[in-house]
Amino acid sequence: MEPELKAKIIDGFTIGKNIRANLKLEIEELKKKGCVPHLAIIQVGAREDSNSYVRMKQRAAVEAGMDFTLRKEPESITQAELLAMINKMNNDPAIHGILVQLPLPKHIDEKVITEAVDYRKDVDGFHSLNMGKLVKKDEDPLFVACTPKGCIRLLKEVGCPISGQRAVVIGRSNIVGMPVFQLLNRLDATATLCHSRTKNLGEIVKQADIVIAAVGRARMVKGEWIKDGAVVIDVGTNPVPDSTKKSGYRLVGDVEFDVAIQHASRITPVPKGVGPMTIAMLMDNLVISAKRYFEGTRAPWT
Amino acid sequence: MEPELKAKIIDGFTIGKNIRANLKLEIEELKKKGCVPHLAIIQVGAREDSNSYVRMKQRAAVEAGMDFTLRKEPESITQAELLAMINKMNNDPAIHGILVQLPLPKHIDEKVITEAVDYRKDVDGFHSLNMGKLVKKDEDPLFVACTPKGCIRLLKEVGCPISGQRAVVIGRSNIVGMPVFQLLNRLDATATLCHSRTKNLGEIVKQADIVIAAVGRARMVKGEWIKDGAVVIDVGTNPVPDSTKKSGYRLVGDVEFDVAIQHASRITPVPKGVGPMTIAMLMDNLVISAKRYFEGTRAPWT
Ligand SMILES: NC(=O)C1=CN([C@@H]2O[C@H](COP(=O)(O)OP(=O)(O)OC[C@H]3O[C@@H](n4cnc5c(N)ncnc54)[C@H](OP(=O)(O)O)[C@@H]3O)[C@@H](O)[C@H]2O)C=CC1
Ligand SMILES: NC(=O)C1=CN([C@@H]2O[C@H](COP(=O)(O)OP(=O)(O)OC[C@H]3O[C@@H](n4cnc5c(N)ncnc54)[C@H](OP(=O)(O)O)[C@@H]3O)[C@@H](O)[C@H]2O)C=CC1
Numbered sequence: 001m002e003p004e005l006k007a008k009i010i011d012g013f014t015i016g017k018n019i020r021a022n023l024k025l026e027i028e029e030l031k032k033k034g035c036v037p038h039l040a041i042i043q044v045g046a047r048e049d050s051n052s053y054v055r056m057k058q059r060a061a062v063e064a065g066m067d068f069t070l071r072k073e074p075e076s077i078t079q080a081e082l083l084a085m086i087n088k089m090n091n092d093p094a095i096h097g098i099l100v101q102l103p104l105p106k107h108i109d110e111k112v113i114t115e116a117v118d119y120r121k122d123v124d125g126f127h128s129l130n131m132g133k134l135v136k137k138d139e140d141p142l143f144v145a146c147t148p149k150g151c152i153r154l155l156k157e158v159g160c161p162i163s164g165q166r167a168v169v170i171g172r173s174n175i176v177g178m179p180v181f182q183l184l185n186r187l188d189a190t191a192t193l194c195h196s197r198t199k200n201l202g203e204i205v206k207q208a209d210i211v212i213a214a215v216g217r218a219r220m221v222k223g224e225w226i227k228d229g230a231v232v233i234d235v236g237t238n239p240v241p242d243s244t245k246k247s248g249y250r251l252v253g254d255v256e257f258d259v260a261i262q263h264a265s266r267i268t269p270v271p272k273g274v275g276p277m278t279i280a281m282l283m284d285n286l287v288i289s290a291k292r293y294f295e296g297t298r299a300p301w302t
Numbered sequence: 303m304e305p306e307l308k309a310k311i312i313d314g315f316t317i318g319k320n321i322r323a324n325l326k327l328e329i330e331e332l333k334k335k336g337c338v339p340h341l342a343i344i345q346v347g348a349r350e351d352s353n354s355y356v357r358m359k360q361r362a363a364v365e366a367g368m369d370f371t372l373r374k375e376p377e378s379i380t381q382a383e384l385l386a387m388i389n390k391m392n393n394d395p396a397i398h399g400i401l402v403q404l405p406l407p408k409h410i411d412e413k414v415i416t417e418a419v420d421y422r423k424d425v426d427g428f429h430s431l432n433m434g435k436l437v438k439k440d441e442d443p444l445f446v447a448c449t450p451k452g453c454i455r456l457l458k459e460v461g462c463p464i465s466g467q468r469a470v471v472i473g474r475s476n477i478v479g480m481p482v483f484q485l486l487n488r489l490d491a492t493a494t495l496c497h498s499r500t501k502n503l504g505e506i507v508k509q510a511d512i513v514i515a516a517v518g519r520a521r522m523v524k525g526e527w528i529k530d531g532a533v534v535i536d537v538g539t540n541p542v543p544d545s546t547k548k549s550g551y552r553l554v555g556d557v558e559f560d561v562a563i564q565h566a567s568r569i570t571p572v573p574k575g576v577g578p579m580t581i582a583m584l585m586d587n588l589v590i591s592a593k594r595y596f597e598g599t600r601a602p603w604t
Binding site for chain 1: 413429430431432433434435436437438439440441465466468474475476480484487490492493494495496497499500501506
């Protein structure tokens with residue numbers, strides 16, 4: 001790739017690595033004071049994708065010097081048993097973050113489980129109370145969901161102005177699109193939220209100084225839609241067949257990268273763009289939680 | 303006014319009156335089954351504007367055949383006393399909706415008070431849990447704030463299509479702009495949220511099929527910004543000096559009405575547009591709450 005194009009790429013891999021290295025130092029300091037951040041994950045069943053996500057989180061937590069607990073439960077666990085387990089973790093003062101790996105088996109109501117995690121340990125940021133506080137002008141959530149937080153962190157790391165800019169978010173899921181929209185609004189961007197019912201998406205994207213794509217459709221955001229100079233954050237992670245790969249597939253984003261990079265001032269690649277930020281932000285949320293507990297800025301949850 | 307312009311006016315006064323008349327019938331039926339919707343309002347101090355809002359709500363509740371409790375407390379009430387009072391109402395199975403009239407005196411934290419109302423009796427829809435559920439794709443809030451709900455109801459009453467339409471919301475307050483944005487998104491509009499940091503507001507408004515103004519600045523939305531055929535909902539209620547009035551002022555909206563009506567297909571007047579809907583939707587929320595309790599679709603909150 002030509003150097004002037006290469007310079008446009010937002011290197012989420014290195015940014016994420018640096019964030020985690022800094023957190024590691026911070027955790028060392030915390031430990032000296034007797035505070036060890038502790039992440040607990042509950043995994044139900046043994047889906048291959050879940051295994052790999054949990055492994056990544058475990059590795060990151062351990063590398064950062066945190067305590068880590070993994071409860072692997074069989075598919076047959078009942079909702080009541082799962083709730084009891086969460087409740088015990090809610091009441092365990094040594095645990096600062098609880099993460100229930102989704103998806104859960106069909107006989108368990110994910111909404112009930114998500115709301116059962118104490119919102120003060122909700123390092124995923126999915127609890128309705130944290131979501132509600134994210135949306136309210138004069139309040140702050142205790143945690144912001146990791147991927148959206150990572151998107152904004154990338155914008156900040158590359159010095160992208162946000163206040164007063166036009167932003168377009170494509171996708172409105174609870175875990176990416178909607179919270180990223182809220183964060184952009186909190187930072188005073190003028191944001192438009194697009195989704196599967198949006199008409200003339202190309203025209204709307206064309207007006208954006210900041211484009212965030214979180215759709216889950218390979219290369220659906222056409223490169224020609226990108227306004228010259230816009231900053232593009234591509235959350236999409238879509239496997240497409242690739243016979244040159246051992247796995248038989250490779251990952252591409254929601255954005256037609258090779259064309260978009262001609263127009264954008266900065267753009268994230270897939271992989272190694274947003275992906276590594278999600279884990280880094282999870283670690284960040286853990287440190288925030290442990291400090292909040294330790295420094296007693298909140299009443300302990302026991 | 304010429305008849306073809308007059309026909310464009312959305313008559314919130316009559317729509318609100320009809321809604322309340324229908325609720326009254328519904329309440330008569332509920333009473334036969336032994337369920338009497340009951341609104342409780344706590345008013346702290348005796349601000350003139352609060353007096354008048356509370357009076358309006360009381361009148362509407364009584365007219366509709368509801369039970370009504372008003373606790374008027376002195377400015378000197380402590381936060382702890384207020385919390386105790388709310389807690390008692392939370393636990394009173396005869397009360398279906400609790401409303402703490404805002405603003406509160408400075409020594410009381412409005413956020414703490416708002417969150418103290420049981421979200422199952424939060425007929426104002428301001429609790430973070432209800433706000434969080436409003437924002438989440440797969441959840442439903444127990445209550446939606448009255449003014450935003452009234453705006454959407456007006457759109458529906460006049461048959462305005464929402465799904466797939468471009469909507470622009472000006473203003474992002476917790477009580478109007480933000481929830482109205484969320485409702486538009488839930489109904490599959492492609493919505494843009496504007497605020498005081500928005501640049502080129504006129505250009506953005508010009509693209510909208512639906513414009514909702516909730517700013518609080520007299521006639522700041524210029525009539526020429528309105529796209530031909532757009533539907534305009536004007537939430538603004540701004541007093542401007544008027545020596546021909548006994549009070550010395552009259553109320554105008556955020557929209558330059560006389561010019562906007564030339565372009566809009568439908569438009570709300572101020573007053574008698576959104577205003578009457580707020581009270582009607584409060585009564586609607588009360589009936590929803592009483593039914594939910596009575597029909598046992600939720601566990602009672604005692
Ligand atoms: N760490 C990371 O890098 C992460 C990456 N991801 C990736 O991000 C992508 C999105 O994930 P997620 O938010 O969970 O996905 P969801 O499937 O939950 O949401 C997809 C959103 O895209 C919208 N959409 C679908 N089709 C279109 C279309 N043709 N035009 C415009 N919008 C459309 C949907 O609209 P509607 O609401 O109308 O259905 C929906 O809001 C995926 O590729 C996922 O793998 C996700 C999380 C973390
Ligand atoms: N029943 C009814 O009819 C009701 C009527 N109202 C009326 O609605 C109006 C809004 O009320 P409320 O939401 O409480 O007001 P707030 O003052 O809480 O919010 C006003 C919003 O307007 C935005 N704003 C201010 N100036 C501009 C500007 N120049 N351009 C674009 N946006 C701007 C602000 O932006 P920022 O966030 O950047 O500060 C803010 O988000 C008022 O007139 C009020 O009287 C309100 C409630 C009920």
